[in-house]
Amino acid sequence: MAIRRGRGVAAINYPTGMNLGGDPTQALVHSTPTGNFMVTLSSVDLGQGMKQIMAQICAEAIGVPTDRVVVDTADTDTGPHCMGTFASRGTHRAGNAVIQAAREARQVMLEVAAEELEVNASDLETDGQGNILVKGAPQKSISIFDVALSAHFKRGRSISGRGMFLIPRSYPEKETGAMKPSTCYA
Numbered sequence: 430m431a432i433r434r435g436r437g438v439a440a441i442n443y444p445t446g447m448n449l450g451g452d453p454t455q456a457l458v459h460s461t462p463t464g465n466f467m468v469t470l471s472s473v474d475l476g477q478g479m480k481q482i483m484a485q486i487c488a489e490a491i492g493v494p495t496d497r498v499v500v501d502t503a504d505t506d507t508g509p510h511c512m513g514t515f516a517s518r519g520t521h522r523a524g525n526a527v528i529q530a531a532r533e534a535r536q537v538m539l540e541v542a543a544e545e546l547e548v549n550a551s552d553l554e555t556d557g558q559g560n561i562l563v564k565g566a567p568q569k570s571i572s573i574f575d576v577a578l579s580a581h582f583k584r585g586r587s588i589s590g591r592g593m594f595l596i597p598r599s600y601p602e603k604e605t606g607a608m609k610p611s612t613c614y615a
């Protein structure tokens with residue numbers, strides 16, 4: 430057999446995520462009776478710091494210190510749906526789901542605080558240290574600890590939220606064939 434020499438060229442599209450068929454990630458956030466917050470995910474920490482990042486994202490969205498947030502990535506069978514922890518998608522996908530869930534939980538928390546303080550929820554803000562204050566009257570406040578106790582044992586409310594992040598599927602443009610096969614980049 431004769432040895433032949435030549436040159437070859439190869440091209441590849443390496444998409445991160447799965448935008449050709451949907452790529453959802455869900456998150457759940459709820460308060461404990463003591464005002465700490467639990468984030469439940471099926472995305473797992475593979476050494477990339479996901480638990481810390483999700484705790485920071487949740488804490489900022491709710492308005493509490495990061496040490497008041499615990500992230501549980503224990504079980505993909507019992508946690509909310511996630512397509513997987515792969516392709517540089519964890520912070521982008523799970524982070525956006527956590528933001529949605531934390532905002533929903535924050536709204537419930539502010540509603541309970543408003544009932545306790547006898548003001549409108551829209552007149553409240555958090556101080557980032559574990560307290561909820563009336564805007565313009567910071568002396569009128571309540572701790573998130575007390576709000577959580579009230580929600581659980583007095584008001585019959587669950588301070589919780591659900592979030593799901595999903596980029597709509599990308600289809601090629603008929604004229605050009607252009608599309609967005611990748612929705613998160615490393």
